[in-house]
Ligand SMILES: Nc1nc2c(c(=O)[nH]1)N[C@H]1C(S)=C(S)[C@@H](COP(=O)(O)O)O[C@H]1N2
């Protein structure tokens with residue numbers, strides 16, 4: 001049987017409506033629903049993969065991560081995040097838009113549908129991977145929210161909840177300032193490659209990869225691809241992103257993948273693809289130069305790094 005996200009969502013809704021009118025109380029029904037294990041599989045349009053990228057394995061992508069809210073270690077977040085509750089989960093949509101609201105992840109899926117995007121992913125630290133993400137392009141959500149003329153940037157914020165994220169519970173002794181914040185210029189945010197992911201490999205995201213909903217910007221260093229989103233706000237001025245706040249000499253706002261501009265402490269010319277022993281060349285804009293270079297025409301990419 002072919003179940004679309006829409007039908008799944010509608011079925012749940014009907015179930016809830018019926019429940020409210022029937023003998024069973026609606027609270028009993030929602031308790032029941034909360035206890036049911038969530039269906040992890042997703043229905044989506046497959047990527048035609050024009051670039052013929054070969055994806056890293058599910059095991060590789062889910063066992064080597066960066067998620068400081070759990071730990072600065074690459075593997076520790078896998079175990080530390082296993083009990084993370086990702087349903088229900090809503091995202092606040094606010095700022096310079098006509099349609100301010102809060103939407104559940106499943107409502108977003110039902111509204112915008114799901115497609116697959118097989119993208120290169122390059123961490124600023126010099127490792128990379130290829131991921132078959134599932135989600136929807138951010139412009140669909142932005143169009144729906146009706147930005148006003150003051151909306152010049154999009155600001156993204158990760159959930160702040162020390163009961164989920166042990167590093168947030170350490171307060172001033174945490175490894176970075178929380179909540180984690182990222183930002184994009186409006187034209188970057190509206191670019192058709194900019195993606196909101198809710199899954200990979202046909203299933204919902206695992207907690208360690210930023211469940212239940214994250215940003216993916218394939219031509220920028222991985223730290224721009226902020227995880228476990230709590231808020232998306234349209235704002236007038238450039239948001240101060242977490243890594244720029246942390247170390248402005250090493251991390252900027254744009255963070256476009258650029259083999260010609262080294263990190264102050266290491267070269268960015270090469271990268272190690274997960275699972276490979278030898279390094280490969282890093283591509284300008286991570287291989288998406290043709291699609292995105294025009295966004296930065298006339299900008300000094302050494303200054304706006
Ligand atoms: N909230 C949050 N988002 C985050 C991070 C983080 O520590 N916290 N790490 C970033 C970095 S540095 C990278 S490389 C990617 C890693 O994504 P992955 O763990 O799914 O590979 O997530 C980015 N998003």
Ligand SMILES: [Mo]
Pocket residue numbers: 066122123124125221222223
């Ligand atoms: Mo990263």
